[in-house]
Amino acid sequence: MGEVIVITSGKGGVGKTTTTANLGTGLALYGNKKVVLVDADIGLRNLDVVMGLENRIVYDLVDVANGMCRLKQALIKDKRFENLYLMPAAQTKDKTAVTPEQMKKLCEDLKQEFDYVLVDSPAGIEQGFKNAVAGADKAIIVTTPEVSAVRDADRIVGLLEASGFEEPKLVINRLRPDMVRRGDMMDIDDMIDILAIELLGVVPEDEKIVISTNRGEPAVADESSKAGKAYRNMVSRLLGQDVPLMTMENVEPSFFDKLRMFFGLKART
Amino acid sequence: MDFLKIFGRESVASKDIAKERLRLILVHDRANVSPKFLEMIKSQLIDMISNYMEIDEDGLELKMTRIDKDKNVTVPALVANIPIKKVKHLSRI
Numbered sequence: 001m002g003e004v005i006v007i008t009s010g011k012g013g014v015g016k017t018t019t020t021a022n023l024g025t026g027l028a029l030y031g032n033k034k035v036v037l038v039d040a041d042i043g044l045r046n047l048d049v050v051m052g053l054e055n056r057i058v059y060d061l062v063d064v065a066n067g068m069c070r071l072k073q074a075l076i077k078d079k080r081f082e083n084l085y086l087m088p089a090a091q092t093k094d095k096t097a098v099t100p101e102q103m104k105k106l107c108e109d110l111k112q113e114f115d116y117v118l119v120d121s122p123a124g125i126e127q128g129f130k131n132a133v134a135g136a137d138k139a140i141i142v143t144t145p146e147v148s149a150v151r152d153a154d155r156i157v158g159l160l161e162a163s164g165f166e167e168p169k170l171v172i173n174r175l176r177p178d179m180v181r182r183g184d185m186m187d188i189d190d191m192i193d194i195l196a197i198e199l200l201g202v203v204p205e206d207e208k209i210v211i212s213t214n215r216g217e218p219a220v221a222d223e224s225s226k227a228g229k230a231y232r233n234m235v236s237r238l239l240g241q242d243v244p245l246m247t248m249e250n251v252e253p254s255f256f257d258k259l260r261m262f263f264g265l266k267a268r269t
Numbered sequence: 270m271d272f273l274k275i276f277g278r279e280s281v282a283s284k285d286i287a288k289e290r291l292r293l294i295l296v297h298d299r300a301n302v303s304p305k306f307l308e309m310i311k312s313q314l315i316d317m318i319s320n321y322m323e324i325d326e327d328g329l330e331l332k333m334t335r336i337d338k339d340k341n342v343t344v345p346a347l348v349a350n351i352p353i354k355k356v357k358h359l360s361r362i
């Protein structure tokens with residue numbers, strides 16, 4: 001029996017879909033787990049594009065929920081990664097095309113087949129969000145170091161706790177160590193203090209994410225990507241390993257940075 | 270603070286401004302207190318206190334904040350600043 005994890009944020013554009021794609025791919029690739037990524041953003045599907053699987057969609061989640069096809073017919077097998085599947089969202093319908101009960105049933109069915117069911121939630125706190133969390137056992141909240149994103153994350157923490165989720169985990173996305181160093185961006189401790197939830201990981205801002213999204217190849221498989229490394233660390237943590245945060249080398253100024261600052265040169269970014 | 274200003278540095282880093290703003294926003298969000306709700310309390314406070322004192326209604330300030338309860342423990346608090354113009358019924362007090 002597998003585990004259903006919903007990836008949510010409240011605010012849009014903070015990296016829910018990228019996080020879902022990378023954690024899921026990482027669990028399949030490095031954890032050797034059977035994983036399905038579920039796109040719960042009905043009407044605005046994107047997980048298929050981030051995964052590079054947009055050309056292979058025949059049936060979708062709404063078809064399964066309404067009994068138009070069998071579960072297996074809608075699942076797309078990722079040919080690059082053993083054990084990785086995608087359940088795409090419908091693009092032509094809207095959030096009301098499925099009910100929380102149908103999502104619960106779908107998650108129950110997927111749990112029988114897969115070790116991990118990762119549900120990519122739409123932004124907002126309305127029906128789409130309610131659908132996404134309906135069948136979930138655990139939750140991961142994604143935020144960026146901005147007032148608006150952290151505020152929305154706090155709202156989501158409240159809603160999740162009210163509906164019985166224990167200990168949602170936090171992913172801080174797009175952190176810029178150079179700006180943190182200058183005191184122009186909230187640091188990890190600031191956000192953990194305010195939200196008072198456990199940290200799953202911190203993803204540094206990385207151009208490679210844009211490139212990997214252009215290509216439809218998750219950055220977690222890119223050994224040279226900093227963000228990819230952050231996702232690999234998170235995958236290990238999800239699998240129960242104790243991996244230290246990679247914050248020090250990124251956030252703390254190095255000896256040479258300090259030396260440069262001392263001589264009034266610009267800190268290396 | 271002033272010491273830093275002498276050296277031409279801004280006294281407050283923008284992340285501290287972000288943090289402080291966020292703290293205040295969340296005090297309201299978490300307590301589920303809307304400005305409308307505060308206005309309601311304010312007008313009732315004015316009504317009630319006006320029985321005993323003449324107060325400066327425009328100068329009245331009512332806000333949500335956080336106060337330190339113990340070390341490392343802060344709790345939401347409703348803070349009112351009510352400037353008094355005149356105390357009525359002095360004989361009774």
